[in-house]
Amino acid sequence: MVKDEVKKALESVQKAVQGDLNGTGQAHVDLLETIRKLSLAVETPAETLMRMRFEPLQSAAIRLALETGVLDAISSLGGKKVTADELADLTKYHALLIARIMRLVTWAGVVDEVGENTYAANEMTRLIVSPGLSGGEKHHFDLFFPTGAKLMEYLHETKVHQFPKDDEISAFQYAHGKKLWEYFDAVPEQRKYFDDYMAVRRVGLVKWFQTYPMAEILCPAAKRDANAALFVDVGGNWGHEVESFHEAYPDAPGRLILQDLPQTIEKVRRENPPKDVECMEYDFFQPQPIKGARAYYFRNICHDWPDEQCQIFLSNTARSMEEGYSRLLIDDYVLNDVQAPIRAAAMDLLMMLFCSGIERTRHQWEILLDRCGLEIVKVWGTRSDYEQVIEARLKE
Ligand SMILES: C[S@@+](CC[C@H](N)C(=O)[O-])C[C@H]1O[C@@H](n2cnc3c(N)ncnc32)[C@H](O)[C@@H]1O
Incomplete structure (x- = not known):
């Protein structure tokens, strides 16, 4: 029955x-x-x-x-x-x-x-079998399984629960001997799997353009000089998002800039530089050199870091933003307070294990941004199991 x-x-x-x-x-x-x-x-x-x-x-x-x-x-x-x-x-x-x-x-x-x-x-x-998705399978399997296998030993030996202090190590480091980004420097094939995966995993902005009135965000920029910075893709890797932005809005006035660590920018310049985009070496723990851009875009960056580090680099950006004009755009999960979808909840745990990072609820985002002198204008989202775009500005 x-x-x-x-x-x-x-x-x-x-x-x-x-x-x-x-x-x-x-x-x-x-x-x-x-x-x-x-x-x-x-x-x-x-x-x-x-x-x-x-x-x-x-x-x-x-x-x-x-x-x-x-x-x-x-x-x-x-x-x-x-x-x-x-x-x-x-x-x-x-x-x-x-x-x-x-x-x-x-x-x-x-x-x-x-x-x-x-x-x-x-x-x-x-x-x-496509490079991006096979790269994703290899990245997840090869890096997660050794970390998972060492997890109980890590917990008991190090007594670190989530966010290691300066003299402590992450679960990833415990299993692989290096921090994630240093590990990629040492194992180029794993860097390639990861980079290929990042480039296809999701083209967040395209989805966003199609769903939301992007013109609303770009409109004030149209009044500016074409030499003013329009869109800065911070930690943008291959620059796939800034490139898709350019394809969707070829006539939007202003400079398009891709920023990432020197080894990434060198690879991008050598292999596949995005069209009409300036590639710039930049460590986001240093002051942001591009002042008064219309948009500073951080896709899947904040979830890699605990609040303490996010506060450093978001404050660096905030100090370069122009009051009443610049926008910070954060493209990451905004976790439901209850019944978080599996993808977001699993990603949260993955971030904790790989880089001591965290996916945040709206309340947690509000607290973090407030500490950087920023406030949320709007959260643009299509479905609860996808990342969303948090639009923020300097507090008024
Ligand atoms: C998770 S990936 C996200 C890449 C891209 N935004 C995307 O969503 O596909 C993180 C990126 O941050 C870059 N990154 C890590 N530390 C950085 C730093 N201190 N300064 C600038 N970029 C950094 C990495 O090289 C990598 O490209």
């Missing part, structure tokens, strides 16, 4: 399906959440615990399928069927190993299983 709890959960799914007309936005997030709750209502508690315990093995199988070239080989066939034996010929790994890995990979939906030990690429296969 179907439990009442299951019937209710199913009704919620049916209702949410009606609301999710175009598969985007908050209605889509709500539908996914009702499906998750239905699954929890159907599973016994023991089944749920068992499922969760085995989830890391799915990540291991996907990582192996990438490393062995199995996913590349399947994807390159463009939807044509391929057997484990044929994949063994193509990749030089044993057919039995491939078949074992592929049970989990196909269960996850990353590849279609179309017969016994026979596979075909689908949309997810094509996505996961």
Whole structure:
């Protein structure tokens, strides 16, 4: 007999399906959440615990399928069927190993299983082999799993809980021997996975332009001289966001500036400088040299750092802002006070482990910004499981 709890959960799914007309936005997030709750209502508690315990093995199988070239080989066939034996010929790994890995990979939906030990690429296969998304898988797996494995030892040995002081180390350092950014200097292939991932993970501003009246933000800038700074992408890495800004607003007047650490800027200049954007070496713990820009944009920067450090670099920016004109734009999660979506909650923990960072609630943002002499004008957001753009100005 179907439990009442299951019937209710199913009704919620049916209702949410009606609301999710175009598969985007908050209605889509709500539908996914009702499906998750239905699954929890159907599973016994023991089944749920068992499922969760085995989830890391799915990540291991996907990582192996990438490393062995199995996913590349399947994807390159463009939807044509391929057997484990044929994949063994193509990749030089044993057919039995491939078949074992592929049970989990196909269960996850990353590849279609179309017969016994026979596979075909689908949309997810094509996505996961792209440099950005395969970079994301490698970055997460290779850096998180060693950190996770050392976590209990770290907790007991160091007694550090969340935010290490100057003479203490982070969980990442404990596992990998270096801080995240220093680790990337020492292991260039991991820096490349990370940079590729950053460039595709989400083009926040484009989403933002499409949803919100960007003209409102840019309008006062139109009255300025074309030599005035319009948009500064601080810690912008490849400059993908400032570039997308330029593509969306090619005629917006003013200078577009990408700032990052010297080694990143050197790589950008050498490999793929964004068009019509000035690339500038800048350490954001130093005073901001660009004065009175219309917008200083920090995407996924503040969540890498505890409040103490954020206060230093946001205050550096605040000191360069022009009262009544400049805007600080922070593109990060604004956590719900209750029922935070899994992506935001997991990201919070990841930031804590990787760089002693934190995702913040609106109240926590308000306190931090207030300490830097700033106040929130508006939070621009589309759905609760995405990062949002906090627009702030100097306190009046
Ligand atoms: C999480 S990534 C975010 C990159 C980009 N904003 C995005 O969202 O794709 C953090 C960036 O901050 C840069 N960064 C770290 N410390 C910095 C510092 N002290 N000054 C300037 N940039 C820094 C890193 O090089 C990296 O590009």
